[in-house]
Amino acid sequence: MRTAIYPGSFDPATFGHLDIIRRSSKLFDHLIVAVLNNSAKKSLFSVEERVSMLKMLTADYSNVSVDSFEGLLVDYARRMEAGFLVRGLRAVSDFEYELQIAQTNHVECPGIDTIFLTTSLNYSYLSSTIVREFASYGGDIRQFVPAEIIPLIYGKYNIDKE
Numbered sequence: 256m257r258t259a260i261y262p263g264s265f266d267p268a269t270f271g272h273l274d275i276i277r278r279s280s281k282l283f284d285h286l287i288v289a290v291l292n293n294s295a296k297k298s299l300f301s302v303e304e305r306v307s308m309l310k311m312l313t314a315d316y317s318n319v320s321v322d323s324f325e326g327l328l329v330d331y332a333r334r335m336e337a338g339f340l341v342r343g344l345r346a347v348s349d350f351e352y353e354l355q356i357a358q359t360n361h362v363e364c365p366g367i368d369t370i371f372l373t374t375s376l377n378y379s380y381l382s383s384t385i386v387r388e389f390a391s392y393g394g395d396i397r398q399f400v401p402a403e404i405i406p407l408i409y410g411k412y413n414i415d416k417e
């Protein structure tokens with residue numbers, strides 16, 4: 256059984272994340288989308304809200320589950336008996352950081368490999384930060400995130416928008 260973990264903040268999940276989830280769900284028997292519970296980082300959505308949104312958005316994939324974790328990713332991966340970590344690469348700017356993390360994780364836990372998927376071109380510019388910025392000013396975010404979660408995002412900024 257090949258189990259992989261796709262970790263991230265997902266604050267909120269975007270079409271870019273969902274594209275990585277769709278593609279990596281085909282590569283592994285079980286994909287765990289894992290929301291990092293990082294109390295040091297201020298987030299728009301609580302961990303519970305992010306998990307519940309991701310569960311809704313991935314409901315159609317029978318081999319994808321959603322969870323949250325605290326602490327070291329490699330410890331969580333060991334607990335879940337996952338042999339792979341999935342990360343998305345958008346641009347060269349992601350690369351240096353991701354390489355460093357992947358190599359550190361590999362040293363910590365040689366049994367776990369990081370698999371990088373390059374972003375689909377149409378989402379390469381997309382980040383949760385951009386979505387939050389746009390939404391906070393009432394901007395149109397329909398091209399960035401699924402329709403189901405749009406009202407939840409505007410709701411966080413007290414914006415009432417159809």
Ligand code: ADP
Nearest residue numbers: 262263264265271272342343344374378381382
């Ligand atoms: P983190 O805080 O861990 O970077 P994110 O939620 O921002 O969490 O991203 C989680 C993962 O998804 C990262 O590997 C990131 O590179 C990837 N990702 C984010 N946006 C996109 C996108 N538009 N296309 C492909 N991958 C993406």
